Amino acid sequence: MPTLTKRLDPAQVVDSALELADTEGLDAVTLRRLAQLHEVTPMALYRHFSDKLDLLNALGDRLLADIELPEPSERPWEERLRQMLTAFVAALRPHPRVAGLTLTRILIAEPGLEMAERTMEILVDGGFDPDYAAEVGRQSICSLITLVTTEPGAGEDPEPSAREQALRLKRATLSALDPKRYPLITGTADTLVCPASTDDYYSLGIDLVVAGIRGVRPA
Amino acid sequence: MPTLTKRLDPAQVVDSALELADTEGLDAVTLRRLAQLHEVTPMALYRHFSDKLDLLNALGDRLLADIELPEPSERPWEERLRQMLTAFVAALRPHPRVAGLTLTRILIAEPGLEMAERTMEILVDGGFDPDYAAEVGRQSICSLITLVTTEPGAGEDPEPSAREQALRLKRATLSALDPKRYPLITGTADTLVCPASTDDYYSLGIDLVVAGIRGVRPA
DNA sequence: ACGCTAGGTCTACGGTGTAAACTTGTCAAC
DNA sequence: GTTGACAAGTTTACACCGTAGACCTAGCGT
Numbered sequence: 001m002p003t004l005t006k007r008l009d010p011a012q013v014v015d016s017a018l019e020l021a022d023t024e025g026l027d028a029v030t031l032r033r034l035a036q037l038h039e040v041t042p043m044a045l046y047r048h049f050s051d052k053l054d055l056l057n058a059l060g061d062r063l064l065a066d067i068e069l070p071e072p073s074e075r076p077w078e079e080r081l082r083q084m085l086t087a088f089v090a091a092l093r094p095h096p097r098v099a100g101l102t103l104t105r106i107l108i109a110e111p112g113l114e115m116a117e118r119t120m121e122i123l124v125d126g127g128f129d130p131d132y133a134a135e136v137g138r139q140s141i142c143s144l145i146t147l148v149t150t151e152p153g154a155g156e157d158p159e160p161s162a163r164e165q166a167l168r169l170k171r172a173t174l175s176a177l178d179p180k181r182y183p184l185i186t187g188t189a190d191t192l193v194c195p196a197s198t199d200d201y202y203s204l205g206i207d208l209v210v211a212g213i214r215g216v217r218p219a
Numbered sequence: 220m221p222t223l224t225k226r227l228d229p230a231q232v233v234d235s236a237l238e239l240a241d242t243e244g245l246d247a248v249t250l251r252r253l254a255q256l257h258e259v260t261p262m263a264l265y266r267h268f269s270d271k272l273d274l275l276n277a278l279g280d281r282l283l284a285d286i287e288l289p290e291p292s293e294r295p296w297e298e299r300l301r302q303m304l305t306a307f308v309a310a311l312r313p314h315p316r317v318a319g320l321t322l323t324r325i326l327i328a329e330p331g332l333e334m335a336e337r338t339m340e341i342l343v344d345g346g347f348d349p350d351y352a353a354e355v356g357r358q359s360i361c362s363l364i365t366l367v368t369t370e371p372g373a374g375e376d377p378e379p380s381a382r383e384q385a386l387r388l389k390r391a392t393l394s395a396l397d398p399k400r401y402p403l404i405t406g407t408a409d410t411l412v413c414p415a416s417t418d419d420y421y422s423l424g425i426d427l428v429v430a431g432i433r434g435v436r437p438a
Numbered sequence: 439a440c441g442c443t444a445g446g447t448c449t450a451c452g453g454t455g456t457a458a459a460c461t462t463g464t465c466a467a468c
Numbered sequence: 469g470t471t472g473a474c475a476a477g478t479t480t481a482c483a484c485c486g487t488a489g490a491c492c493t494a495g496c497g498t
Contacts (some may be wrong), residue, residue, distance in 0.1 A: 212431030216426050
C-alpha cells in the first residue's frame with residue numbers, strides 16, 4: 001500500500017540524471033529539470049542530496065558501479081591488466097559525457113576502490129613496487145577516462161544528422177589548411193576528425209596505456 | 220593621445236581571465252567579473268567575443284601560444300618526440316585549471332596546428348604511417364592535457380594552508396579503509412593522494428606516453 | 439493519543455549568460 | 469566645416485540557475 005503520495009527515490013533521480021546527461025549533455029542536468037521529471041519541487045532534491053555536487057558525485061558513483069571486474073585468473077599479468085582496463089573502459093563507454101565525473105570518485109566509491117586495489121595488485125605482480133604501482137595506476141586510469149571523455153562523438157548527439165553535419169564542417173576546415181605548411185594534418189584530416197572505427201579507437205587507446213606501463217616497468 | 224576614454228583590448232581581457240582562473244578557478248571567470256576588472260559594462264565584452272564560449276576558446280588559444288617548439292634536430296625520433304611533448308606540457312603546467320580548454324583548440328589555433336604537424340612528422344619519421352600517427356598523436360596529446368588537468372593540487376589553491384588541510388583529510392579517509400580488504404591502497408595512501416614530487420609526476424607521465432608510443436610502433 | 443521527524447512545499451535572493459534597443463565618440467567624405 | 473556612418477560602450481530586461489529559510493503534514497514509535 002502506498003504510504004505517501006510523493007516519494008522520491010535518490011537512485012531513480014540519479015538514473016534520470018544519467019539519462020538526461022547522455023541525451024542532452026551535462027548542462028541539461030539541472031535541479032529544476034530533474035525535479036520536474038519526478039513531479040516534485042526542486043527543493044525536494046535537497047532532502048536526498050546536500051548539494052548539486054553531491055548529486056553529480058552520486059552520478060559518478062553510479063557509473064563506477066557498472067564496472068564488471070574480471071574474475072581473478074592465473075594468466076600473465078599483462079593480460080590481466082588489459083582485461084581490467086578494458087572492463088573499466090567498457091563501463092564508461094556508454095556515457096562519454098559523464099565519464100569525467102568518475103575522476104574524483106574512484107578512490108571514494110566502493111567499486112572504484114575495488115578496481116584500484118585489484119589493478120595495483122596486478123602491477124605489483126608484474127614487478128612494480130607498490131608506490132610506483134600507485135602512480136602508474138593513477139595516471140593510466142586518468143588517461144582511460146579521458147579516452148572516453150574525448151571520444152569522437154562526445155560533443156553532441158541530437159540526431160545523427162546534426163552530428164554528421166558538424167563533423168563535415170570540421171573536416172572541411174582542416175582540409176582547407178595550406179597543404180604546404182601542414183601536409184600531414186591535411187593528409188589525415190578524416191582520421192583526425194573522426195577515427196574510422198570506434199572499437200579501433202578504444203583498443204588503440206588501451207594498447208597505448210598497456211604498452212606504456214610495460215615500457216616503464218622496472219628491470 | 221588617448222582617442223577614447225574606454226577602450227577594451229580583447230587580449231588584455233583574456234589575460235585577466237587567465238589570471239582569474241589561475242588564482243580562483245575557472246568558475247570565477249564570469250562576464251560581470253571580467254567587465255568589472257576592466258571598468259566596463261558586461262555587455263561591452265560582446266563587442267569582442269561573440270559568446271562566453273568564444274572567450275573561453277580564446278583563453279585556450281592563449282595557452283597554446285605559450286608553447287615553445289623545440290628547434291628541429293637530427294637526434295633520434297624518440298628523443299625529439301620527448302622534447303616535443305615536454306615542451307607542450309611545459310606550456311600548460313603553469314595553468315592546470317584551464318589546461319582543459321586547449322583540448323578543442325589544438326586543431327584550430329595556429330600554435331596547436333604547428334605542434335600537431337611537427338609531432339606527426341616525428342612519428343612518421345619513427346615509422347608510423349600518417350593515419351596511425353594521427354590517431355596515436357591525438358590520444359597522446361589528450362593524455363598529456365589530462366596529466367596537467369589532474370595534477371595533484373589542481374583542485375584548490377587559496378593559501379597552501381587550506382590545500383594542505385584538504386590533502387590531510389583525503390589521506391586520512393584513505394588510511395581509514397580496511398587494510399585487509401585494501402592492503403595496497405592503504406599502504407600507498409600518501410602516494411595516491413599526492414605524489415612525492417611534482418617534477419617526478421610529470422616526468423613519469425611523459426615517460427608513460429612515450430613508452431606507450433614506442434610500444435605500439437609497427438615493426 | 440501524541441509529539442517527532444522525514445520528506446515534501448513555498449517563497450525569495452543573488453548570480454549567471456545574453457538579447458535588444460539606446461547612446462556617443464571618431465573619422466571619412468562631401 | 470558639416471554630416472553621416474559606424475564601431476564600441478551602456479542600459480534595461482529576461483529567463484534560468486543553485487540554494488537558504490520558513491512552513492506544512494503524513495506516518496511512525498512510544
